Amino acid sequence: MSCPDCFNGAVHEGTPTGTVTKLHNIDIYVAEPSSGNPPQAIIGESAADLDWGGTVLIPDIFGWTFVNLQLMADSFAKKKDYRVYVPDFMKGNAAPVSMLESLRKVLVPKTWYDTFSKPYHILWLLATAFPAIYFNRPGKTFPTVKSFMESLRQNEAAHLPVGVTGYCWGGKHTILLAEGFTVDSKPLMDAGFTAHPSFLDLFGDIEKMTVPVSFAIGDKDNQVSPTQGKQLEKIILDKPDGQKGEYRVYAGYGHGFACRGDVLNDDPKGAVEAEEQALAWFEKHFEGVKY
Known part of the structure; x- marks a missing residue:
């Protein structure tokens, strides 16, 4: 499914506070906890003597340098003491x-x-x-995403849970990762969150998921209609324990609301609530996970 509405939205104001570096041959933006505390991935347990803790944020079509996504990564890091990675999976070809x-x-x-x-x-x-x-068609870019996640799991995240958030274009990759890919007998991600995913194969992509994913979708999204949303919700709620996802509808919102706002509704409340939804989902699924 293509995404003619992928480009709607607005640029947010603010100055990102993270750093830019390279990791596994990928340019990447890294947001660290502003509290000065060690990053945490396992709830209630400090990661001071571990390697890594946090989430990977896969951006929308505007890529890893888009200020909105970097500010979102900073917010995740601040609220939950996560380290957040925003990689350049588009290799400089963002819109x-x-x-x-x-x-x-x-x-x-x-x-x-x-x-x-x-x-x-x-x-x-x-x-x-x-x-x-x-x-940036998924068939071309997903191998890069998968390779990065494999290296991350084998190195920085060898002993900790991994969460992945994906917005629009990034949502497709989050859902593909949820098929249950592993390396060294460990899943590439332990839980996923996606807001207004695009380029989906409905409902084949959803049926293949074996990792729990939380969805945030506006009822006016041109990528997933309310009727399709009900079927999508049924598929993820009917999955067995350990794979079951969640589906939340945001009334009055269209595509892009969680990371840019959209032309249908500029009220930031939806974006704030979607962020809270993602953080609560990771907190729930990170608890007690060790490798």
């Missing part, structure tokens, strides 16, 4: 953030000039959107 303003002018013109300039913005969007989607 330009400047597309957001053009999308708004096309979809929600506010002035006569916005209306008059629509043809220009439509042509520019087509010229920039298609390359980003082509170079």
